[in-house]
Each structure stands twice: as structure tokens, then as C-alpha cells.
Amino acid sequence: MSGSRKAAFLDRDGVINVDYGYVSAWENFEFLPGAAAALQALYRAGYQLVVVSNQSGIGRGFYTEHDLMTLNREISIHLRDEFDTHISGFYHCPHHPTEALGLLRMVCDCRKPAPGMLLRAARELDLELSESLLVGDKSSDILAGRAAGVRRMFKVGDPLNQNYAATDTETVSALSEVPGRLITRAN
Ligand SMILES: [Mg+2]
Numbered sequence: 001m002s003g004s005r006k007a008a009f010l011d012r013d014g015v016i017n018v019d020y021g022y023v024s025a026w027e028n029f030e031f032l033p034g035a036a037a038a039l040q041a042l043y044r045a046g047y048q049l050v051v052v053s054n055q056s057g058i059g060r061g062f063y064t065e066h067d068l069m070t071l072n073r074e075i076s077i078h079l080r081d082e083f084d085t086h087i088s089g090f091y092h093c094p095h096h097p098t099e100a101l102g103l104l105r106m107v108c109d110c111r112k113p114a115p116g117m118l119l120r121a122a123r124e125l126d127l128e129l130s131e132s133l134l135v136g137d138k139s140s141d142i143l144a145g146r147a148a149g150v151r152r153m154f155k156v157g158d159p160l161n162q163n164y165a166a167t168d169t170e171t172v173s174a175l176s177e178v179p180g181r182l183i184t185r186a187n
């Protein structure tokens, strides 16, 4: 499992956009301050941008795969037109082990903290996980990154209120802080 390109794996809700809960339409998609510019900075620094998002709202029947694809397209168009920035892939898990309906109710290998979405992206997009980074706002994001072998991880949260201590994870107040961290720790 090794590719040639480095990726920035990005959780969506609470990292890129305001987490209103089950956001499924562009009208309810609100970029967090500085998030789009941070995506641009990561893109310009040579990272493939890959969104990895648990979307059990699909399994729960709140919205459809088509709704999510429509939203992803809007996000892509906005970032392309306003920031000259390309998202290499959107990956989502529609499942939930107990709350999803029908065939989507299952224990899958893609719902974070499982690493399935990252591993699939690495395969499909030729990514080198050990050169990649991840930004998430929940411990399940970090656990998925760790299980996949992502080298550097950032957890969005209040630095003064972290009950999450891990030596492989840096705390940031927002995605907008991440590009600066990469510069200050040159490697
Ligand atoms: Mg999140």
C-alpha cells in the first residue's frame, strides 16, 4: 500500500464547514472561517485533498447518495472558481451498525474510526499514507488516520480543553491553523 503522492485527509463537518448535523445541501453548507483558504494553501503545498466523511444520514434515510453527490459538486465548483483549488476525492460511509435502514445497517470497514475510506483513497488515488496528513475534530477521525498509517494528524478543538492526549496528534483551533504549522516545522 504505497503510492507516490501525499494527501491531506479532511473530515468534513466541524473541520471544513459548520457542523449543523446531517448537512446535505449547499444552502446549509457554511465554510468555517479560513477553511477554504486553508484548503487552497494545502493544495498549493502539493497535497491531494481528500474528504473522508461519515454520512450515516444516508443510511438513516435523511438524505440520499444523490443529494450528497450534488453537494460535493457544489463544494468542488466553489473551490475551483473562487480558490483555484481541486478536491481529488470525496469519500463517505453511508452505513451505521444499528441505526441505518436495510442493507446499510451493518458493521462496515469504512465508518471511522475504521480506516477503510483512507485505504480505499490511497489505492484509487495512488497516495503515500506515510507522507500524508489528516485533520479531524473527533477522536474517531484520529483513530482512523492512525490505523491507516497517516504520518501527521491534527485535531481541531479547544487547546485548553483537550482531554485527548496523544503524542502523534497536534491540537489546532481550526483547519485554518494547519498550513502555518507545516511551514513552522519544516522537514
Ligand atoms: Mg467532524
Ligand SMILES: [Zn+2]
Pocket (backbone or CB within 6 Å): 093, 094, 095, 108, 109, 110, 111
Ligand atoms: Zn461504511
